[in-house]
Amino acid sequence: MKQFLSFVKKEFFHIWRDKQTLFILLGMPIVQITIFGFALTNEVKNAEIAILDQSKDAATTQLISEIRASQYFTVSAFLNSPNDIAETFKQNKAKIILVLPASFNSDLKHLNKAQVQLIADASDPNTATTLINYATAIITDYQKNINKTSQIPMVINTQVRMLYNPQLKGAYSFVPGVMAMVLMLVCTMMTAITIVREKEIGTMEVMLVSPVQPLKIVVAKAVPYLLLSIVNIISILLLSVFVLDVPINGSIVLLMGESILFTITCLSFGLLISSLTGSQQTAMFIALTGMFLPTIMLSGFMFPVENMPLPLRLISNIVPSRWFYQIVRAVMIKGLGIEGVWKQTLILIAMTLFLLTLAVKKFKIRLE
Amino acid sequence: MATDYIITTEELTKRFNDFTAVDHISFYVNKGEIFGFLGANGAGKTTAMRMLCGLSLPTSGKATIAGFDVYKQTENIKRSIGYMSQKFSLYEDLTVRENIRFYGGIYGKSNAFIKEKTNWLLQQLNLQDEADKLVGSLPLGWKQKLAFSVAIFHEPQIVFLDEPTGGVDPVTRREFWNLIYEAAATGITVFVTTHYMDEAEYCNRVSIMVDGRIDALDTPVALKEKFNAATMDEVFLQLARKATRIDN
Structure with a gap:
């Protein structure tokens, strides 16, 4: 010893x-x-998101404010027409763009089904995928929230499920x-x-x-x-x-x-x-x-x-x-x-x- | 066999596959003797020495060290011997005192023994002021002397020195040999390999290995007479030239 x-x-x-x-x-x-x-890290914080809101109603405002509240995104610009999309990416003003159609609110109310479009700058595919996932998650959350108050359930097509690490x-x-x-x-x-x-x-x-x-x-x-x-x-x-x-x-x-x-x-x-x-x-x-x-x-x-x-x-x-x-x-x-x-x-x-x-x-x- | 022999070997042999490194060597070493173990590189010195230290098992033959059998009693042998390798064997990043403590510790010496002997040793080597300095900062000659003192710190009966003075200047070599004489005077048997023929003259007896065999073994004076040579250098050259084995 x-x-x-x-x-x-x-x-x-x-x-x-x-x-x-x-x-x-x-x-x-x-x-x-x-x-x-x-x-x-491959997680992204405060990524610039541009929003093309063609509906401009209570529903879209609610959705946008939820995106703003998340730490992943900063809203960098509001676009006026679809023609601005390409320019926004070229000027590197946003990494992802959320397009809300004019019929968003009415579709949601009458058809129980609405569509949104997410366009990401895929020159950096990893970041793009991550951002798409984040945005989809926020949208899914939003849909769940409005489902709580409506009698007729909304159809949710996107299902993002991240076990154990919901925020990636x-x-x-x-x-x-x-x-x-x-x-x-x-x-x-x-x-x-x-x-x-x-x-x-x-x-x-x-x-x-x-x-x-x-x-x-x-x-x-x-x-x-x-x-x-x-x-x-x-x-x-x-x-x-x-x-x-x-x-x-x-x-x-x-x-x-x-x-x-x-x-x-x-x-x-x-x-x-x-x-x-x-x-x-x-x-x-x-x-x-x-x-x-x-x-x-x-x-x-x-x-x-x-x-x-x-x-x-x-x-x-x-x-x-x-x-x-x-x-x-x-x-x-x-x-x-x-x-x-x-x-x-x-x-x-x-x-x-x-x-x-x-x-x-x-x-x-x-x-x- | 007389009990005054501290090392005895009889037809000691070590083979590596079909290569016979050590070829039936028989010799003995007296207690308290300074025994020079000479030979050219590749003659089998190191292999023979490793067998005597219990590091390597012989292929055949007999050998006893301090009365213990090299086959069965290696543990007892290890307790009875000290060893200084040709590579410098102290820790450069430890102080003089820590090195001594460590080697005392692995031989299981008590704290009191280590403490007392350390002070005595530092005084002996005139290293009191360097006791708490890192060994790496000492000149090579001092390190070498310290390494020798550490090798006999646990008071072994025999100390094996494998080319202990390689790369040391003549003055320091001389001082080193004074230490060896002092150790021998206290009764420690010194078994030393060297390439310096002037050092061979300092030994009580020398053996010269050629191609795994011991070709000559006697006092330096008797060897010079026998080979009709003025110096040990000539004796060595006469024998080493006969070697057929290629230096590896």
Whole structure:
């Protein structure tokens, strides 16, 4: 135990002395959450909307005021005729235009059915789609409201249904993704590098000659990074809740438990890398291509797994962060309990055991 | 076998597939001796030394270190030996004191022992003022001396030095050897590999490995006589030229 403690203490010294790295490790989640939460978000705020109101009655006024009230849109212009539409887009005065026909109010009253047209500037297709979704949602809301007071139900053709994230908030999907990314970076890459560094500088040899069991060396290396990761998890969660307004709907204990499980998966992978390579560069390269890229590309964080071609979908199954990403989304956003994520949890446990066994085995072989 | 032998080997062999790195070597090392282990690069020195340190299992043959068997009692061996690798083996981002503490700690020494011995050691090396400085800021010669002192900090019976003076200036090498003599005087056996033939002269006895075998083993004086050479350098060259193995 004393040996072990000397080791852990030494590891903390290493981390503490390397202020630059420490700063990066602790600052990274904060920066990433901020970047992903605000700058790189695909949600749109205060987009300019122009309105061509040919009806100008109580019903359209009501609808327009609801659009104004939403934080997604700012009404930038009222158009007088359909001829202005093209010009408005050309001058970049609006990203989307709502056209209300002259018969809007009468159609609604007499036919119980009215039409509106949404025209979006699709030169930026992502934004256009998002804006269309926002606008449709507002219109649907409006229709529901008037249905409450009318005896004959109105026919609603548009049905926009966004479970769990009705406002299409970007942060909902970024927070779990950033968590997976940060944990992996800290655990996989740092563990791999720190062990390989000892090989490079020759201290590993000295330790192998000493009576310390190899397993103790390995675990002592992992402990400080586990603690560092817990600090990172906490800072990400605090930022999400208090800055990005992403709620933690499920149990915090379960969320922490799953995060620690994933941290251990990453640590095991880092250990495996370190026992396979002899140079810090190689270790870093393997960690990046083996963990970091798949996390970004294949976990479902950037691109939905469902949309991938079959081979990539199959590969994504062996990417641990894919399962972790699902777990965090389920627990944090959907508020599910362990009954909702037991399958993913089991997969992660199995992966961890596999990686750990392999790492320890490889580590021992090197001694021979 | 006489108990005064701290290292004994008998037909010790290590094969990697069909390559015989160490080829049936038999020798012994006396207690308290400074034993020079010489050989050209690729002659099998490092492999032999790794077997003696318990880092690598022999393919065949026998060996005992401090009375312990290299096959079955590697744990006991590890407790009885110190090791200094040819790479500099201290942590540059730790202070002198922290390095000493760490190595004391992994050998399971008590805090009291570590504290007392650290002070003694710092005084011995004249490093009191540098105790809380990072090792990385020390000159190479000092680091090397510190690394040696750390290797024998836990008071082992034998210390293995793998080319300990590589890249060090002659004056510091001389000082380093003074430390080795001091350690030997306290009864520690020193097993040292080196490429510097003047250092070979400092040893009580030297062995010279060629192609995995020990071709010569005696005191430097006797070896020079036997090979009719003025210096150990000549002895070494005469033997090393016979090598058929390509330097890897």
